[in-house]
Amino acid sequence: MEKMIFENYESKVQSYSRKFPAVFAKAIGATVFDEKGRRYIDFLAGAGSLNYGHNDRYIKGKLIDYLLDDNICHSLDLHTVAKREFLDTFNTLILKPRNLAYVCQFTGPTGTNAVEAAFKLARKITGRSNIISFTNGFHGVTLGALSAAGNSFYRKAAGVSANNVTFMPFDGYFGKEIDTLSMLEKLLQDKGSGLDLPAAIIVETIQGEGGVNVASDKWLRSLDQLCKTYGIVLIVDDIQAGCGRTGNFFSFESAGIIPDIITLSKSLSGMGLPMSVVLIKPELDVWAPGEHNGTFRGNNPAFVTAKAAIDHYWADDNLSRAVHQKSSLLKSRIESIASKIDGDCKQRGRGMMQGLACPSGEIAHHISREAFKHGLILETSGARGQVLKFLMPLNIPLELLHEGLDILEYSIDQLGGEGVYPTSTYQDADIN
Template identity: 50%
Template sequence: MSLFEQHESNVRGYIRSFPAIFDTATSATIVDIEGKRYIDFFGGAGSLNYGHNHPLINQALINYIQRNGITNALDKATVAKHDFISAFQSIILAPRHMDYKIQFVGPTGANGVETALKLARKMKQRSNVIAFTNAYHGHSLGALAVTGNEFYHDDYYGVPRNVNKMPYDNYFDHDMDSVDMLRHYLADGSSGYDLPAAVIVESIQGEGGINVASVAWLQKLSELCKEMDILLIMDEIQVGNGRTGDFFSFERANIQPDIITLSKSVGTGMPMSIVLMKPDVDVWSPGEHTGTFRGNSYAFVAGSAALELWRNDDFSRSIRAKGEQVEQAFRRLQARYPGWISDVRGLGMIWGLESLVEGFCNEVSKQAFERGLMMETAGASDQVLKFLGPLVISETELEEGFEILDDAMAAAVEQYQQAGKAPLSA
């Protein structure tokens, strides 16, 4: 590890949480250079929904490389891109009666968010955007402007100020509807809220702490946008691609946003980001928004192979069944450690264990890694242990991970108690 400390920038993050040199991986099991196994509840921060080295994806890539397929073609036409568009239209969009154009943007989720914001502002000829508390949309300047966590903000970056923040669903403990609040602000000419070009929102906030918006709230927000001529942008970068059991996390609300951003697992972990837009929103001129790496053929090939898993409902059913398994295990942990775990929340295969004990979740994550489980934290204060394991994780891997997590939690509790830091209710 000394080589990384000596030569890699101080900005490195996950290497500090998971200090090992990893070598091989299959499904949801990773092995380091010492031969130690780790169960993966981290899932590449949502980029590995289809697991490590899925055989269908690997074989598709091997075949493509062996026949000398085009690697990067920018936005030229290739067989790889043709096949991906065809699969995405026939397997994902058409069965859901979704009519969207596809824009391939350069290779990160933040690129997708930047593109969506730029497009919305161009179409509506308005600069203001509404975002939400605890939102996370990426680290480039426009994406930072709509990200909530102050840790990522700094005036020296020149983060744009043409963004208004509103409370996310259930942000307040008491009964207050933030969509009604937004409506009031926008209707009041003296509120200081200019009519926005767009509202950008996650249906489940992952980095923000596993906050799940209700169906009613999402539907009400969608209706407000239609009524006031505002574009609705759904950020599906982390919670889309099947994470909730449906391919899109907003499907449960039966809404169709104007713009959708997808990245992470859409390329199965290889760099790929796309923006879906309703045809009337596609107001770009040729070449107006570009990017060298918007034609990553390996990601197209891998993504096409992964989409085959969505040909029928079997994959969705398995995701929901495993999600129930995760929820049950987490609720058992909450019951076993009262006072240490204050809440369990999530949907499908994204779940969080929240603790009000300062630093507890970070300690559990550390203890878990030492025992062979990778699991990160989320929330403004790292107060949530976050499950984001691959959707293809086996029941055996799940159960092994739960056992390690239980042991890690017991060790963290013991350490806190010895230090006299036990919560009053524990």
């Protein structure tokens, strides 16, 4: 009966609820609780939308104060106090310290809408239509962004041909010894290659949905130089890998590049509220007023929480240092756990965006399902669902991080056997 409402009235398109069959009620930090009071450690974190955890006290407090004072919630693209304060804080604490100069375009509040806007703008800037994306890339499921998805499962759902996108091999696609960008440059130089000079190249520095594939800093620098040489707009999709996931606010910082356009969403709002931004180099901001818009591009509560998150976590380097520390621990634990699985299993990723590549999607699915039984939410990714993906909140306490990894290790041991990992109820935790 408790799930009958969902089965009767919600579309079959629902996905995560099939993998994690519970009715969730409360959440705090890196833990969520179902309506029966059972606790789960959250290594999914809203698919990377909750880098600061569920219901962060500081961020939530700022939001509550804002709402209680009858401030603006919906504003289209009108100027508001909340938007002004976000823009000032973002520029002061994020852009200026990194010697970056961008203007912010607020799009409809989803990552895929930011990608749509980035594609449209790149085509307007260059007068060209083709976009280059990479194998195993993922940038959203609206039609334009979907055309740049490597996984045929998503592209087929469009029901129409995905045009004006060419796929090229990502870093390491053919193995470490093959330079995929040399191949791309040769195709660009050859008038007989059939590859039209693109308007833009879009890239994730770490491919999340594609299986936690990491682009090296050297490869990213070469890509940046290639774009400069041929007058191609470089778009970095930092929707999942950004906002501190790698230890730096932007995932490309270690490569020392400055993309022409950056798309941000997911954890930008700080606590899961819908918000997305396109960062544009000022000289490339050639939009005419209203050329790209969206009814909910002025989501002021998200401006408030985004400012609060930046104030609280990015005014110093404490979070960044903690992420680097935890990422080393996470890598070590994943490598140890990989040794327990029969077959070729490997750690992938960097920062706190890591993966455990299993021999098959079936094995990864069984591990994820078993872990959920014992109180851990951990999703899979990759073209075959073969990679367990770790996206826990960045501020997860070390003891909770270890406990989640212990559950994973225990679950692998229990596959084919019996046993129940001890769990607690939400009455044991402070969730007020």
